[in-house]
Amino acid sequence: MPARLAFIRVGVSKFIVDTAVDIMEAPIKILLVEDNPAHAFLLREHLADQHDVRFDLTHVEGLEAAFPHMEEGDLDVILLDLSLPGSVGLETLQLVLPRTPHIPVIVMTSHDDKRMAIQAVQEGAQDFLVKGQVDGVLIVRAIHYALERHRLGAESERYLAQMQASEARFRAVIERNADAMVVVDTEGEVLLTNPAAEEAIRDARDDLERSVQDRTKELARSNEALHAEIAERKRAEAALQKAHDDLEKRVQDRTVALSVINELLQLEVDQRKHSEQILRESEARHRALLDAIPDAMITISRDGTVLEYKAPREGILPQTPSQYPNKPIAEVLPAGFGRLVMEHVEEALETGQKQVFDFQLPINQEGHDIEARIVVSGEDETLCILRDITERKNAERLKTEFLSVVSHELRTPLTSISGSLALMAAGATGVLPAQADAMIGIAHRNSERLVRLINDLLDLQKIESGTMPLKLEPVEVLPLVEQVMEANYAYGSRYGVTFELDEDVPDLWVHADADRLMQVLTNLLSNAAKFSPAESTVAITVERHGASVRVSVVDSGPGIPEEYQDLIFQKFAQVDASSSRQKEGTGLGLSISKAIVEMHGGAIAFDTVPGQGTTFYFDLPEWHEEGVEV
Amino acid sequence: MEANSLQRIMMIEDDLDIQAVAQLALETLGGFTVELCSRGHEALEKAPGFGPDLILLDVMMPGMDGPTTLERLRALPQTARVPVVFMTARVMPHEIDHYKTLGALDVIRKPFDPMTLSSTLNTIWNQHCV
Incomplete structure (x- = not known):
C-alpha cells in the first residue's frame, strides 16, 4: 500500500538581531601584531585617547609570538599588520585565520596596500585600517564594528546550528514517517522527501517511466508510421509529380505533335488547293484537247446504254450528240455497226483487253472507214473511241496499189532480163565465148539479186504495214x-x-x-x-x-x-x-x-x-x- | 509419150520479150509445143484450134486482162476445162488467192526461172491433171 504523501510548506526563517553595541564595561582585549614599534606606539596612543572605552592591548612583533596568544583564545580582537618578517600580505592572514576562528581580525596595511586590504576582508578579515590615515575614533569604531560583525556571525552560526539540528529532527520525523511526505517551498520546489515519498515517487516515476517508455514506444511507432506515411506520401507525391511531369511532357509533346500535324494539315490543304487548281487547269486543258480531237468518244455501260458522249463538231456520225445519253448504243449507231460495237464491248469487259476493229459506214451516200477502239474505263463501263480513218485507209489502199504496180512494172522487165540471161548462161542459146559467158554470168547474178531485193522490199512493206x-x-x-x-x-x-x-x-x-x-x-x-x-x-x-x-x-x-x-x-x-x-x-x-x-x-x-x-x-x-x- | 502428159501449152503474154524467153525455155528446154498470144482476144480465137493441154496466162494485159480472158475461155466449150496457170508479177497474197478463186491451178511468179519453168509446169500438171 503506498504511503500517504504529505506536503509541508515552510516560510523563510528570519532572525532579528539586536544591532546595538553592547558596551561592555570589561576592557576589550586586543592583540596587536605589528613589527614596527612606531606604528605600535602610535596605535596605543590613539587608543589611550579614547576614554569611553577601555582596552587591554597586548603587542607582539611577529606571528611566532602571536600564535600562543591566539591559542589561549582570551582575546576580543586581533589587529594584524600584513607586512611581517617572514610573512607578507595575504599569506600572513591565511596563517592567522585558521588559528582564530572565533576572534575577529582587523588587518592593517600601508597606504599602497589598500587593494590588498580589500582582498584580506574578502578572505575573512573583519575590517582594515590604513596606517597613517587613522585616529583613535576610527580605530575604536573599526574595533566595535569588527566585534559586532563577529558577534553577529557567531550568532548566525549558532542559529544555523540550531536550525540544522531542528531540520535534522524534522527530517528524521519525516523520513521515519510511513506516509509519503514531500516538503516544498513557496515556489513549488521540492526541499525534502521521505523514503515513502521517494518510493511512491519512484513507483510513480517508474509508472511514469513505463508510461513514458510505452508512450515513447507508441510515439516511436506512431513516429515510424508517420515517417512511413510521410515517406509513402512523399513517394505518392513524387509519383504524382512524375505523373504530372509526364502528363505535362505528353501535353507538350502532343501540343508539338498537334502543331506539326496542324502545319502538315495546313500544308496539305495548301497542296490540295494547289492540286485542285492544277486539276482545274488540267481539266480545262483536257477539255480543250478533247474538243480538239476529231474523234467521237462514247462511254457505254455493260448493258449497252450510252452514259456519256463527246462528238466532234463536224461529225462522222449521223446523229447529234444530244440524242445520245441514256439510249441503247444499238439505237444510236447504225444497226450493223452498233451490234458490232456491243460485241466488242462485251469482249473488252470479259477479257480486259483493248478491242480494235474497222467498219465501213455509209454516210451521206459515201463509204467512210471508221476505226473503233474500245477500252475498259471502269467497272461495267467502256470507252468507245470512233475515228474516221477514211483518208488513212485510202492512203493505204493507194500505197498498196502503188507497190503492186511498181512491183509489176519492175518485175516485168526483170523477167525478160533475168530469163534471157539465165538461158544464155545455161547454154540454151548455144555456146558463148569465154569472156562473153563470164559477163553473162555477172549480169545474170545481179539480175537475180535485183529480183531478191524487190521481193524483200515488198515483204518488208507487208510486215511493217501488218498486211503479211x-x-x-x-x-x-x-x-x-x-x-x-x-x-x-x-x-x-x-x-x-x-x-x-x-x-x-x-x-x-x-x-x-x-x-x-x-x-x-x-x-x-x-x-x-x-x-x-x-x-x-x-x-x-x-x-x-x-x-x-x-x-x-x-x-x-x-x-x-x-x-x-x-x-x-x-x-x-x-x-x-x-x-x-x-x-x-x-x-x-x-x-x-x-x-x-x-x-x-x-x-x-x-x-x-x-x-x-x-x-x-x-x-x-x-x-x-x-x-x-x- | 503418155496420153495424159503435158505437151501443148498456150502462152498468153503481152510482153514480147517475156514471150521469147518463155518460148525458148518451154520449147528448147522443155520440149513442149507452144502457141504464143499477145492479147486475150487473140487467145480466144486461137485456143479452139490449137487445143492446148494447159494455158499459161498473164494477168495484166491491155484490153482484156487475164481474169477476164480466163472467164471467157471458160465460156468456150473447147477451153472450158483446160487448166490455166497464171504467170504474173502481181503476187501479193490476196492477189494469188484471188487468182485461185477464179479457177487457176497455180500461180507462177515473175520473174520466173526459165531453167526450171518446164519442170515447174510438169509438177503442177502432175499434181492436178494426172
Whole structure:
C-alpha cells in the first residue's frame, strides 16, 4: 500500500538581531601584531585617547609570538599588520585565520596596500585600517564594528546550528514517517522527501517511466508510421509529380505533335488547293484537247446504254450528240455497226483487253472507214473511241496499189532480163565465148539479186504495214528442211559449200505458213553459204527444245564481230559494206526472217565465235497432231 | 509419150520479150509445143484450134486482162476445162488467192526461172491433171 504523501510548506526563517553595541564595561582585549614599534606606539596612543572605552592591548612583533596568544583564545580582537618578517600580505592572514576562528581580525596595511586590504576582508578579515590615515575614533569604531560583525556571525552560526539540528529532527520525523511526505517551498520546489515519498515517487516515476517508455514506444511507432506515411506520401507525391511531369511532357509533346500535324494539315490543304487548281487547269486543258480531237468518244455501260458522249463538231456520225445519253448504243449507231460495237464491248469487259476493229459506214451516200477502239474505263463501263480513218485507209489502199504496180512494172522487165540471161548462161542459146559467158554470168547474178531485193522490199512493206498474211497449217519440219536444202543446193555449190542435215531428226511438226518458213530457212542457208569458206559444210539440225522445235544452221565462217551483234537483225545490216557487196546480200533477209519467226510466236537468235563460225537458230512452238501445242 | 502428159501449152503474154524467153525455155528446154498470144482476144480465137493441154496466162494485159480472158475461155466449150496457170508479177497474197478463186491451178511468179519453168509446169500438171 503506498504511503500517504504529505506536503509541508515552510516560510523563510528570519532572525532579528539586536544591532546595538553592547558596551561592555570589561576592557576589550586586543592583540596587536605589528613589527614596527612606531606604528605600535602610535596605535596605543590613539587608543589611550579614547576614554569611553577601555582596552587591554597586548603587542607582539611577529606571528611566532602571536600564535600562543591566539591559542589561549582570551582575546576580543586581533589587529594584524600584513607586512611581517617572514610573512607578507595575504599569506600572513591565511596563517592567522585558521588559528582564530572565533576572534575577529582587523588587518592593517600601508597606504599602497589598500587593494590588498580589500582582498584580506574578502578572505575573512573583519575590517582594515590604513596606517597613517587613522585616529583613535576610527580605530575604536573599526574595533566595535569588527566585534559586532563577529558577534553577529557567531550568532548566525549558532542559529544555523540550531536550525540544522531542528531540520535534522524534522527530517528524521519525516523520513521515519510511513506516509509519503514531500516538503516544498513557496515556489513549488521540492526541499525534502521521505523514503515513502521517494518510493511512491519512484513507483510513480517508474509508472511514469513505463508510461513514458510505452508512450515513447507508441510515439516511436506512431513516429515510424508517420515517417512511413510521410515517406509513402512523399513517394505518392513524387509519383504524382512524375505523373504530372509526364502528363505535362505528353501535353507538350502532343501540343508539338498537334502543331506539326496542324502545319502538315495546313500544308496539305495548301497542296490540295494547289492540286485542285492544277486539276482545274488540267481539266480545262483536257477539255480543250478533247474538243480538239476529231474523234467521237462514247462511254457505254455493260448493258449497252450510252452514259456519256463527246462528238466532234463536224461529225462522222449521223446523229447529234444530244440524242445520245441514256439510249441503247444499238439505237444510236447504225444497226450493223452498233451490234458490232456491243460485241466488242462485251469482249473488252470479259477479257480486259483493248478491242480494235474497222467498219465501213455509209454516210451521206459515201463509204467512210471508221476505226473503233474500245477500252475498259471502269467497272461495267467502256470507252468507245470512233475515228474516221477514211483518208488513212485510202492512203493505204493507194500505197498498196502503188507497190503492186511498181512491183509489176519492175518485175516485168526483170523477167525478160533475168530469163534471157539465165538461158544464155545455161547454154540454151548455144555456146558463148569465154569472156562473153563470164559477163553473162555477172549480169545474170545481179539480175537475180535485183529480183531478191524487190521481193524483200515488198515483204518488208507487208510486215511493217501488218498486211503479211500467214497461211497457218500443220507443217512437218523435216521434209520442209530437206526441200529448202535441195532448192539451195545450186546456190551452195556456187560457193563450194554443201549442206548437211543431222541424221537423227525426230518427227516434229509446227503450225506455220510453209512458204514463209521456207523463206526463213532459205535466208539462213544462203547466208551460211555466202559466209562459209569454200569446201566447207553447213550443218543443219532439227531438234526438240523444250516445248519448241529448234532449227539450227551452223556455219564455219568468220563469225560476227561483237560490235555488229546488236545490229544483225536490223534492216540493211551486214558486217560491212565491202562484204555486203561481195556477198550479194540485200541486207533485209535477217530482218524479214526475224519478223516472220516472231509472227509465228517463235524467236530467232544466234551464237557466234569470231574466227570459228556462227550458229543461227529459230524456235517455233511444237504442234501436236491432236491440236495441242505444248 | 503418155496420153495424159503435158505437151501443148498456150502462152498468153503481152510482153514480147517475156514471150521469147518463155518460148525458148518451154520449147528448147522443155520440149513442149507452144502457141504464143499477145492479147486475150487473140487467145480466144486461137485456143479452139490449137487445143492446148494447159494455158499459161498473164494477168495484166491491155484490153482484156487475164481474169477476164480466163472467164471467157471458160465460156468456150473447147477451153472450158483446160487448166490455166497464171504467170504474173502481181503476187501479193490476196492477189494469188484471188487468182485461185477464179479457177487457176497455180500461180507462177515473175520473174520466173526459165531453167526450171518446164519442170515447174510438169509438177503442177502432175499434181492436178494426172
